[in-house]
Amino acid sequence: MSKRELYRQVAALHVANIDQGFLSLLGVRFVSLMYQAIDEGEESVLLVIERDDRVIGFVAGGSGMRPIYRRMLRHAPRVMLALLPSLFSLRRVRRMLEILRYSHRNDRSVHLPRAELLSIAVDPAYRGQQHAETLYRKLTEIFSRQGIDEFKIIVGTALAPAHRFYRRMGALPIAEIEVHQNEASTIYSQRLSMTIDAAE
Numbered sequence: 001m002s003k004r005e006l007y008r009q010v011a012a013l014h015v016a017n018i019d020q021g022f023l024s025l026l027g028v029r030f031v032s033l034m035y036q037a038i039d040e041g042e043e044s045v046l047l048v049i050e051r052d053d054r055v056i057g058f059v060a061g062g063s064g065m066r067p068i069y070r071r072m073l074r075h076a077p078r079v080m081l082a083l084l085p086s087l088f089s090l091r092r093v094r095r096m097l098e099i100l101r102y103s104h105r106n107d108r109s110v111h112l113p114r115a116e117l118l119s120i121a122v123d124p125a126y127r128g129q130q131h132a133e134t135l136y137r138k139l140t141e142i143f144s145r146q147g148i149d150e151f152k153i154i155v156g157t158a159l160a161p162a163h164r165f166y167r168r169m170g171a172l173p174i175a176e177i178e179v180h181q182n183e184a185s186t187i188y189s190q191r192l193s194m195t196i197d198a199a200e
């Protein structure tokens, strides 16, 4: 599979399965450029599971969204083209501003770990087969090798299976925030030593 097709499939999985955040509103073309930036970035990582030449699950991690957006700006004309349809929607523009405001606030926070699990999703046809666990553990191994001992995960309250999954992996809820107006999210903290404990 070409890299371009891989990013498109990851983006399609994201948009279909993580429909709470603003990213899904921006469409597969924009999200696909974002995953390209995550994959190519030095401070971020994209891991995928493929079956029969199809992406059936992925996880992305890194140190916040800012370096990723900055990398995307290197392909500004393509990004603008991908964003164009969304810029005509006031609701989508408002959501974009909300998330940018959040990432700015978050970068200055001293309480939260910098490293973050940015997104994870498994195709509904392949759920319940521990694919998410495999991806989660691989990401924690990579974070560990980078000397990271704690990372955060921000999860919309409505994503109930994701909350069960993170708690099972040993992540602890540490705060409630509103990334979007009237839409609560929980911030989890995952200590890497706790992942190992949870597996024992």
Ligand SMILES: CC(C)(COP(=O)(O)OP(=O)(O)OC[C@H]1O[C@@H](n2cnc3c(N)ncnc32)[C@H](O)[C@@H]1OP(=O)(O)O)[C@@H](O)C(=O)NCCC(=O)NCCS
Pocket (backbone or CB within 6 Å): 017, 018, 118, 119, 120, 121, 122, 123, 124, 126, 127, 128, 129, 130, 131, 132, 133, 154, 155, 159, 161, 162, 164, 165
């Ligand atoms: C969270 C998520 C990644 C977990 O993926 P997964 O690979 O199915 O994880 P697991 O194999 O550990 O199984 C998860 C659950 O599915 C159940 N399950 C078992 N067989 C199943 C099947 N055939 N189909 C669906 N679920 C099944 C498991 O028992 C487990 O139950 P629980 O939620 O009550 O604990 C997946 O639910 C998902 O993609 N959700 C949508 C995206 C999302 O919310 N991402 C997080 C936001 S960043």
